[in-house]
Amino acid sequence: MKKKVFAGILFGTMLFFSMGCGKENGNNQGEELTPTVVPTQEAKMTEIPETIPTEVPVATDVPKATATPAVDISKFALAKYPTVHADVPDPDIIRVGENYYMTSTTMNLCPGVPVMKSTDLVHWQIVNYVYNILENDELGRLDNGKDMYARGSWASSLRYNEEDGLYYVGFNSNNHGFYLFTTDDIENGTWKRYKMNGYLHDPGLLFDNGNLYGLSASGGTCRLQQLRLNEENSTVEAVGAAKPIFTAKGWSLWEGAHAYKIGDYYYVCIIASPENKWMRTQLCYRSKSLLSGTWEEKIIYQGGSGNNGAGLAQGGLVQTQNGDWYGFLFQDRGSVGRVPSIVAVEWKDDWPMMGTYAMNGKFLANQSDMPMRIQLPDSGLENYFVADDSFDYAEGETLDLVWQWNHNPVEEFWSVTERPGYLRLTTDRVVNHIYEAHNSLTQRTVGPKCETETKVSVAGLKSGDYAGIAAISEHYGMIGVYCDEKGDKYIYQANGQFKTSFDAFNAKTEEPLGDDAEVCLKISYDLAGNRANFLYSFDGENWTELGNQMQLGFSTNTTFMGTRSFLFCYATEQAGGYADFDYYKVNQ
Numbered sequence: 001m002k003k004k005v006f007a008g009i010l011f012g013t014m015l016f017f018s019m020g021c022g023k024e025n026g027n028n029q030g031e032e033l034t035p036t037v038v039p040t041q042e043a044k045m046t047e048i049p050e051t052i053p054t055e056v057p058v059a060t061d062v063p064k065a066t067a068t069p070a071v072d073i074s075k076f077a078l079a080k081y082p083t084v085h086a087d088v089p090d091p092d093i094i095r096v097g098e099n100y101y102m103t104s105t106t107m108n109l110c111p112g113v114p115v116m117k118s119t120d121l122v123h124w125q126i127v128n129y130v131y132n133i134l135e136n137d138e139l140g141r142l143d144n145g146k147d148m149y150a151r152g153s154w155a156s157s158l159r160y161n162e163e164d165g166l167y168y169v170g171f172n173s174n175n176h177g178f179y180l181f182t183t184d185d186i187e188n189g190t191w192k193r194y195k196m197n198g199y200l201h202d203p204g205l206l207f208d209n210g211n212l213y214g215l216s217a218s219g220g221t222c223r224l225q226q227l228r229l230n231e232e233n234s235t236v237e238a239v240g241a242a243k244p245i246f247t248a249k250g251w252s253l254w255e256g257a258h259a260y261k262i263g264d265y266y267y268v269c270i271i272a273s274p275e276n277k278w279m280r281t282q283l284c285y286r287s288k289s290l291l292s293g294t295w296e297e298k299i300i301y302q303g304g305s306g307n308n309g310a311g312l313a314q315g316g317l318v319q320t321q322n323g324d325w326y327g328f329l330f331q332d333r334g335s336v337g338r339v340p341s342i343v344a345v346e347w348k349d350d351w352p353m354m355g356t357y358a359m360n361g362k363f364l365a366n367q368s369d370m371p372m373r374i375q376l377p378d379s380g381l382e383n384y385f386v387a388d389d390s391f392d393y394a395e396g397e398t399l400d401l402v403w404q405w406n407h408n409p410v411e412e413f414w415s416v417t418e419r420p421g422y423l424r425l426t427t428d429r430v431v432n433h434i435y436e437a438h439n440s441l442t443q444r445t446v447g448p449k450c451e452t453e454t455k456v457s458v459a460g461l462k463s464g465d466y467a468g469i470a471a472i473s474e475h476y477g478m479i480g481v482y483c484d485e486k487g488d489k490y491i492y493q494a495n496g497q498f499k500t501s502f503d504a505f506n507a508k509t510e511e512p513l514g515d516d517a518e519v520c521l522k523i524s525y526d527l528a529g530n531r532a533n534f535l536y537s538f539d540g541e542n543w544t545e546l547g548n549q550m551q552l553g554f555s556t557n558t559t560f561m562g563t564r565s566f567l568f569c570y571a572t573e574q575a576g577g578y579a580d581f582d583y584y585k586v587n588q
Contacts, residue, residue, distance in 0.1 A: 108147065109407075111132045120379045127188075154171055167184070170203050200215075200225060256270060265288055267352070268284070269283065282313040283298070285297050286350070303368070329341060342374070356368055356370050413428040414426065422457070427570055432572070434570060444562065452523050453523075454581050458518075467570075477532055485573075520539070520540045531552055
């Protein structure tokens with residue numbers, strides 16, 4: 001069996017030392033946490049060094065309720081900015097014991113809602129998914145011109161309830177309603193599915209006094225809805241009517257509620273943008289009473305991060321086993337997508353102010369791009385968000401967790417055992433373009449630059465078939481093999497608009513390939529420059545660039561996701577053709 005080699009992502013982040021103190025708690029939910037107000041010294045932003053020093057000092061002059069274990073500073077996890085240089089939008093995060101878990105938005109992709117694990121808040125591995133298929137309907141199956149692009153699972157809320165020992169994930173789907181999933185084994189278990197026909201936009205789950213609530217913030221009003229799970233029919237029931245608990249003015253975007261009970265206060269964190277300009281801003285609302293209290297508002301993070309100046313917001317709060325507090329927020333970073341980073345949390349007057357700790361230990365509010373060490377031992381694990389694959393699988397073995405399908409897979413038309421050591425994609429119907437194709441297999445890209453590569457055997461293609469590797473961004477670009485009406489096969493490159501067929505090839509090789517040809521194909525991404533180039537090779541070493549450079553982008557009107565690479569095979573004239581993919585590589 002070929003060895004699968006996993007490509008690790010260089011997760012950067014501003015490293016910081018959150019000096020909030022509190023009672024140790026396994027889940028940050030359902031049990032009161034007690035923040036300690038920490039005095040803050042005024043400090044100016046210090047210059048970020050070009051290289052990260054071997055020893056990055058940590059702040060040591062702030063008392064902590066729980067002492068940090070004695071660990072060699074060089075053994076602490078080192079984070080740079082950004083933490084995860086890939087599309088992991090709308091993160092929510094919890095801690096259970098010494099493990100940290102995070103979920104994220106995955107829209108139309110299957111399986112959906114990845115569960116990611118870390119022990120040091122810097123290095124993350126996908127360990128599970130919440131569901132395999134959200135709905136087996138026309139939208140999920142790409143039938144009759146319908147699809148789930150820019151829809152599907154949105155902004156999941158992740159919580160652990162100590163009372164019943166279950167993990168909860170709740171999210172909204174614009175076309176289907178509100179879903180809630182539970183499991184007692186977040187890493188290896190299956191999830192039980194509950195559904196409510198009503199909607200909770202970007203919900204935030206909260207356990208309080210034995211009750212389960214869903215908070216939904218939109219249109220300037222945050223509403224609280226008590227929820228109950230009906231085990232008999234696997235539904236989520238609304239207990240009474242949703243209650244408006246607070247409103248806001250002066251903000252355009254205003255959504256993404258994350259709710260907590262910490263100390264004497266209930267806190268709701270919300271992403272917003274000022275009415276007069278676009279700047280992602282993290283707001284916080286607090287009250288000593290969930291149902292009848294007066295709510296105060298405060299900006300807890302507002303500032304540009306990195307060279308692009310885009311704001312950082314929407315994400316969760318978490319307290320470490322040592323008493324430190326951190327937040328995970330995301331930032332729009334062009335074609336790579338919405339990229340999360342970790343921020344320090346310093347409690348001031350019982351507000352969780354966000355920023356970073358400078359090299360001299362001073363807290364800098366609204367800053368996030370300085371290198372620092374997290375006061376947790378480095379896990380020593382590779383990051384697992386993308387990976388190489390040799391497609392050597394045993395019968396019944398599942399694909400590596402880095403893979404997702406574009407919409408619901410059609411199981412009988414793909415295989416990794418029909419030709420051992422190859423992924424076989426077989427066309428099951430005639431379509432107009434790649435966005436309608438079943439069984440396109442996809443992974444994220446990784447910034448700032450990366451290459452994705454495959455080798456495809458085209459002996460099984462029929463007239464009108466296209467097979468290869470595509471960059472799916474705001475629109476598409478692809479390089480692959482086309483089989484014409486005579487049965488001749490040519491290498492081609494093409495770009496096109498979202499959900500439209502290309503009118504002509506940008507380039508096509510002059511001489512047809514042999515019937516049993518195998519061709520290496522590559523996409524070279526410069527995600528910082530928002531562009532991609534397309535190449536082919538017959539030996540995997542000598543590469544020829546083909547066609548046009550693609551201008552990458554990100555749009556909420558198309559896929560609503562960062563750039564991904566697709567392995568595809570689709571038919572435009574007759575079904576039944578197939579392509580065999582020998583491997584997939586990610587070079588960074």
